[in-house]
């Protein structure tokens with residue numbers, strides 16, 4: 001197969017991980033007889049520096065023209081003082097919206113080799129941590145109206161609004177149910193239905209969908225309770241579906257309990273097969289340029305791209321198995337180091353994974 | 358001193374913990390020569406059953422007439438099917454707003470005797486968990502406009518709005534700084550300033566206040582990152598100040614890492630000294646009527662009332678020291694049991710704490 005991949009190299013230490021990821025993709029292409037064409041697209045800090053805009057239309061167009069998009073991570077101290085509209089994050093939000101990527105999949109899975117790095121007690125980890133947060137990505141308070149005005153008494157007031165309409169809930173709800181069907185068949189909808197109208201609308205749509213997925217065990221949980229349960233008893237979860245902001249908070253918490261945030265990929269999809277694939281970690285400005293950042297989450301994001309956008313299951317397996325073997329050999333990057341393991345830099349970790357493919 | 362306390366007995370297992378708390382308050386009154394007058398006020402499920410309204414004005418008036426309010430916990434399966442406005446939670450929200458309680462203080466502190474119950478690794482717990490979340494309680498999306506309407510295409514849309522004005526931020530911001538001044542002098546403002554206008558307004562107000570509290574080390578963190586940091590490195594926090602919804606989620610997460618949610622009290626205060634004191638746990642419907650619920654969080658809430666509303670520091674110390682001694686003796690309720698300890702019921706735990714005062 002021949003595929004066009006738009007590559008957003010990202011900021012700070014991000015180009016280092018993207019570089020290793022492309023080496024891995026090339027190796028897979030060679031081994032399985034595919035051709036991957038890469039088109040660089042600028043987004044985030046890089047785009048601000050080049051074009052004064054975190055995502056100019058011509059760069060978004062490159063992403064829309066590709067079969068899928070690979071992203072490192074954007075942002076850094078250099079761009080932090082800028083006003084809201086010109087910040088790197090805004091580029092990411094506009095990319096998600098511009099590509100129609102309403103479904104963000106964030107797996108929280110413990111690699112057994114890295115279990116000791118979890119901040120949770122071994123007894124809890126031993127029960128298993130393997131769930132997915134399906135986060136709605138282009139609705140809610142992220143994309144509602146934001147306004148700041150001056151009240152009659154002279155003080156400022158800001159209002160962010162959090163809108164959700166039925167079709168927005170339905171399409172992500174279906175992804176939740178379908179994801180559960182492919183796994184342990186348990187779906188938990190997380191919301192704050194005791195306070196929010198949007199949550200109550202979510203529940204009513206979910207209840208309607210539930211009838212169509214009788215094989216899935218469906219439950220509901222308040223977001224505050226979920227924040228507790230993720231720490232107390234993560235083994236209870238299979239698939240969580242939730243709105244944008246709650247998904248942002250809970251998926252970060254969930255990634256942390258795996259103890260290896262440098263290992264967690266994510267996919268963002270819309271209606272077609274074109275997706276955006278990125279590690280869930282940030283651009284790690286503090287270690288940029290030192291060739292010590294962990295490229296694994298980005299490499300695993302590429303594996304997700306092969307699996308979900310290109311239908312290349314075997315190729316995706318090859319990458320994931322390679323990562324597994326590397327961990328088995330006790331090879332680690334600095335963020336995951338533990339006694340008795342060997343510490344590799346970013347390039348060396350890329351080499352090690354390549355060698356197993 | 359003579360004080361009037363409005364008592365909301367609450368639902369399900371709540372009256373059991375309130376009963377023990379009143380015994381403790383009476384013992385303190387006797388020992389230190391005070392008189393506490395109690396007035397029962399109905400809120401939540403009890404009020405729905407009696408008056409068809411989770412907080413009728415006459416019950417709110419009783420709370421407003423008191424020197425402070427003691428609350429167990431409200432809600433339960435019996436009232437879950439009711440529409441939003443008639444649910445027990447709505448009574449709680451109206452009580453908070455009606456009493457002007459904008460500042461909710463939720464301590465996350467490990468009792469050394471209960472450290473093994475934390476879901477976190479001993480290495481992390483050993484670094485210490487002792488911080489307070491100062492949560493804004495009567496603004497934001499909890500009290501913004503909630504609306505559900507039908508769009509032109511026939512589908513429903515819900516919109517929740519999240520408003521904050523400068524004075525609302527300033528008053529809670531000051532509580533944050535002042536709380537930090539009385540502790541380890543570190544304040545972290547948690548928000549989502551890369552997305553929300555309200556968060557950006559929070560930051561601008563906090564920056565203005567910062568100049569007035571030069572002795573406090575001030576920092577800022579995004580809420581998603583904070584959800585990670587609470588699990589990864591809770592020792593870094595002293596005081597966190599945040600808006601209502603983020604505070605709801607983070608304080609529940611924070612309470613869970615202490616491993617003993619049945620031990621955590623909270624206070625809610627406004628401009629005067631009249632406050633609302635309640636455990637952070639719920640009404641535990643599953644164990645209602647069995648005399649096994651842990652009364653300690655409610656008893657410690659009463660201690661906070663003595664300290665913060667009545668200025669009775671010595672009396673508050675007496676209660677907290679009593680709880681400490683009871684734990685030292687290995688006395689526990691079922692929720693906290695561990696090997697080698699003695700398991701007591703709710704009344705027996707009340708007796709044990711009383712005996713140490």
Ligand SMILES: CC(C)[C@H](C(=O)O)[C@@H](O)C(=O)O
Pocket residue numbers: 089092093248551552581
């Ligand atoms: C950078 C930020 C706007 C973004 C988000 O909140 O969605 C990030 O935290 C994420 O989760 O991808």
Ligand SMILES: CC(C)[C@H](C(=O)O)[C@@H](O)C(=O)O
Pocket residue numbers: 194195224446449450605
């Ligand atoms: C019951 C609910 C409305 C309430 C809240 O969200 O404030 C509760 O979770 C709390 O934190 O006191």
